[in-house]
Amino acid sequence: MRSSSSFHPVAGGKGGGEASAGVVDRPIDLVGLLAAGHHPAAGAVVLFSGEVRESNRGRSVAYLEYEAHVLLAEKMIGEILVDAKAKWGLSVAIAQHRIGRVEIGETAVVVITASPHRGEAYAANRHIIDRIKHEAPIWKCEHYQDGTKEWGNNCNCHAVTGDTAKHIYE
Amino acid sequence: MTIHVYAGLKDYFQPEFELTEEVGNIDQLMACLLAINDQAAKLLAACRFAVAEGFIDSTYKFKAHEIVIVVPPSSGG
Numbered sequence: 001m002r003s004s005s006s007f008h009p010v011a012g013g014k015g016g017g018e019a020s021a022g023v024v025d026r027p028i029d030l031v032g033l034l035a036a037g038h039h040p041a042a043g044a045v046v047l048f049s050g051e052v053r054e055s056n057r058g059r060s061v062a063y064l065e066y067e068a069h070v071l072l073a074e075k076m077i078g079e080i081l082v083d084a085k086a087k088w089g090l091s092v093a094i095a096q097h098r099i100g101r102v103e104i105g106e107t108a109v110v111v112i113t114a115s116p117h118r119g120e121a122y123a124a125n126r127h128i129i130d131r132i133k134h135e136a137p138i139w140k141c142e143h144y145q146d147g148t149k150e151w152g153n154n155c156n157c158h159a160v161t162g163d164t165a166k167h168i169y170e
Numbered sequence: 171m172t173i174h175v176y177a178g179l180k181d182y183f184q185p186e187f188e189l190t191e192e193v194g195n196i197d198q199l200m201a202c203l204l205a206i207n208d209q210a211a212k213l214l215a216a217c218r219f220a221v222a223e224g225f226i227d228s229t230y231k232f233k234a235h236e237i238v239i240v241v242p243p244s245s246g247g
Contacts, residue, residue, distance in 0.1 A: 050247045066246065067176055067177055068246070069174075069176060069220070069239055069241065072220055072224065072225075072239070072241075073246075075224065097246055097247075108246075108247065109246065109247050129247060132246055132247060133244065133245075133246055133247035134244055135244055136244055136246050137176070137220075137239075137241050137244060138244060138245070138246030138247075139176060139177035139178070139242060139244065139245045139246065140245045140246065140247075141177070151177045151178035151181075151242075151245065152245060155243040155244045155245065156216070156243060158215075158216050158243070164216060164217065164218045164243070165218060165225070165227075
């Protein structure tokens with residue numbers, strides 16, 4: 001349950017079109033996924049790639065290691081995509097998150113949204129990645145150049161909301 | 171009952187372990203976990219809990235031999 005390479009369509013959502021959620025233990029194929037983001041009804045396709053940077057909070061990062069509860073994460077990401085498709089009338093919604101070791105400059109998460117006009121695609125894309133970061137059972141461990149490591153940047157919305165299931169989005 | 175923990179919780183608990191005590195709900199499970207390692211109190215207070223069907227809340231009654239997932243705050247992306 002800690003490792004997977006699945007990527008599957010998500011049923012449901014209003015307005016038709018496609019939604020696919022996945023958690024994978026291999027490099028993310030941005031070009032291949034972008035190709036899946038095209039749709040005859042969509043005049044706009046937005047791709048967000050969350051990538052590993054070489055420093056965080058003043059510390060030199062060597063690489064990140066992601067862990068997930070894959071079944072729950074894929075289920076939750078799928079629900080997030082279905083919600084977003086219904087809210088913004090998306091033609092396509094795709095999200096894929098990587099687990100395992102991810103090197104500097106590699107993609108850790110990708111979100112692709114397609115809609116008739118760009119406003120909806122941008123807004124939905126931002127919403128989807130924010131919810132994935134706050135809600136999906138996926139965790140990053142930062143490995144630093146000095147050999148230390150730290151599970152980090154956890155969602156701490158509960159400190160404000162008083163409920164571990166309620167989140168505050170940017 | 172089998173407990174699975176993830177991420178930073180593995181600094182305090184084995185990734186998977188059995189609880190032999192009778193545990194009926196999340197509050198009782200939390201008490202058991204704190205009895206094992208109270209150093210995890212701050213992190214546990216921020217955790218969600220899940221079973222095979224998905225996330226559960228404090229009203230959920232555990233079944234016999236259930237697998238319970240203790241879910242720390244997310245840090246994906």
